Amino acid sequence: MKLRDKVAIVTGGAQGIGRAIVEGLAAEGASVVIADLQGADGPAKALRGQGRRALEVDCDVSDEAQVAAMAEAAMRSFGGIDILVNNAGIYSSLVPKPFEDITVQEWRRMMDVNTLGVFLSCRAVVGSMRARGGGRIININSGTPFKGVPFLLHYVASKGAITGITRGLAKELGPSNILVNGVAPGFTLSEGVKANPVQLEKLSEVSVKARSLARDQFPEDVVGAVTFLAGPESAFITGQTLVVDGGAYFN
Template sequence: MMGALEGRTVLVTGAARGVGRAIAEACAEAGARLVLADVLEEQGRATAAGLLARFVRVDLADPDSIAVMADDIARHEGDLHGLVNNAAIATGIGGPEYDAIEIGSWDRVMQVNVRGTWLVTRACGPMLCASGSGRVVNLASDTALWGAPRLLAYVASKGAVISMTRSLAREMGPRGVGVTAVAPGILRNEATDYVPAERHRLYETGRAAPGPMTPEDIAPTIVFLLTPGALALTGQLLPVNAGFVFT
């Protein structure tokens, strides 16, 4: 999608590695002016340098850190057309059952995945609205659509992100901002090396188009959702998972 994001400034959170890095690479190829944010500063700066992007450290568990990030973008870039809320915590696929989850672990996932997504959107909202064609893409998960077991905190957090997307679409739509959610399944990358082999097999044999998926497989959809022409899809959830789950 060469040139699809030409002249548009895009912020990608959790961009240091994995899915976020692949999204950032696709946005760069599409011509976006990129800001990458992550708590992993060394990796984030290396990724940004390779894409001629700017890096800003952010901790989604810290509201002050999020506010500083938004102020930094307002000072340096001056505008913002796209936000990809990718940063999140996964508690471990095949982890403890619902009655063995530690409260601290549950709270940490909700703090980052749900509250963090809201706070980043809130902090960047004025710039997105001012752009006249702002776009927000929230990374959900198809685990929230089929109720993946032994992953309850993560599944609940991504279900909240899906619901949040719909409310935000109605609140921000009158100001020209489109808000969508993308729900991938398990992707093959360094962040999922720990996933039990049987869970990978479940996905890779259960997809309508069988086989593994990588972060690069979902990135083009996200690039499109960041374009001015994607406003008609606002509020929608796209399960980009090769047909493992249909909606």
């Protein structure tokens, strides 16, 4: 229970990698705010049924007012914010395609959710973290910008920006004892990915073959890195991105 008395927000926490992170943080004793575009009544109720403290908030991370309301709801219900996991992102609905076929609208929506959403969420929580003497921000990145994966250029660009945000913010927030790190999963069989036959067909086998540990990756595989970066053992680590992909890419 290394996160007892801590309050965590997980964006995009209703399903997939985000939901696994929610459950991992709650198992370590954190009170968890599950913020998601599709709502999160089910996951929050399930946690409360297990005696955990959990709150659901409907939130589109690309909407400034909704993100501010998310942070306010966390402060109102649990008294403050210690941990933010920026997990919400557009990925699992994507179908790989040549970059010339990406529309300006698709590019902008990608950046709105995957980069502006992270900026807005960090900005909304930092005041409360400072007031509590520090905090942890964990950005869910991806192996794709490190590997230069083709046919997903808007996605790869958005996650490359996350590496920059992680590093720049780590320097800026270090004096406030707010640690900013990233976790970069490999191709993961999340709910969203399992509902996308094109991704399953094109990426499952090739991903497994590229790994040192040659098996499928599941949302639960990402959890330990996040709870580590949220907890006391990582108190002198900031600005880093930990690749969790079974040893496909060595960062």
